[in-house]
Amino acid sequence: MYEPIRTKSVHSTMAGTTSDFPHRSREEELDIQLAGHLAALLTATDELRAVAPSPGLDEAAERLARQVARLRGGVTPVRMTSAPSDADVTALHQRAHALAGRALVVAASRADTAAAILAAEQMDVHAAALEPRELASTT
Template sequence: MYEPIRTKSVHSTMAGPASDFPHRSREEELDIQLAGHLAALLAVTDELRAASPSGDLDTTAERLAAEVTRLRGGHPPVRMSAAPADEDAMTLHRRAHALAGRALLVAASRADTAAAILAAEQMDVHAAALEPRELASH
C-alpha cells in the first residue's frame, strides 16, 4: 500500500553522523519562546503606559524587562518609544491577556516559577481591566 522510501533521509539520526548546523535543546527552545511572549507582553504594556501612565504599569514593565533579559542570557529587550497607542485600551488589555496566557503555558511547561507567577499576575490584571464596569457597581 505504501511505497518504501528509496532515498537517504536529509535529517540526521542517532546512528548517523552529526550534522553541521547547531541544535537547540527543548529547554533552549522554550526559553526562546517564553522570552518572545514576555517581550510581546512588554510591548503591549509599554503601549498601555503611553496611553495612560501608571506606577503599576511602570513596575510591571520593569519586571517583564528583567525576565526577558534573564531568559535571553543578559540581552535586554528592545523597548518601544513613548508614542501613544493606536488602539483603544480594551483592545490592548485583550491582547495583553492573551499574551500573558501564552507565556504562562510556556513557563509552566518549562517549570519557570518566576515567569509563571509574573504571567499569571498579568492575566489577572488584564482580566480585571476587561470586566464590565456595570458588574463592578452592583
C-alpha cells in the same frame, strides 16, 4: 539518463549519524518561546503605559524587562516609548491578556516559576481591566 548526485545530502537519513548543524535542546527552544511571549507582553504593556500611565504598569514593565533579559542571556529588550495615537485601551488589554496566557503556558511547561507567577499576575491585571465596571447609583 540521469546524472548521479555528486554532493552529500544536507539531510541526515541514517540512524546514529551526526549532522554538521547545531541542534537546540527542548529547554533552549522553550526559553526562546518564553522570551518572545514575554517581550510581546512587554510591548503591549509599554503601549498601555503610553496611553494610560500608571505605577502598576511601570512596575510590570520593569519586571517583564528583567525576565526577558534573563532568558536572553542578559540582552535587554527593545522598549517602546510611544503608542499609536488611536490606540484602543480595551484592545490593548485583550492583547496583553492573551500574551500573558501564552507566556504562562510556556513558563509552566518549562517549570519557570518566576516567569509563570509574573504571567499569571499580568493575566489577572488585564482581566480585571476588561471586567465591566459596576456603576454606583446616585440617589
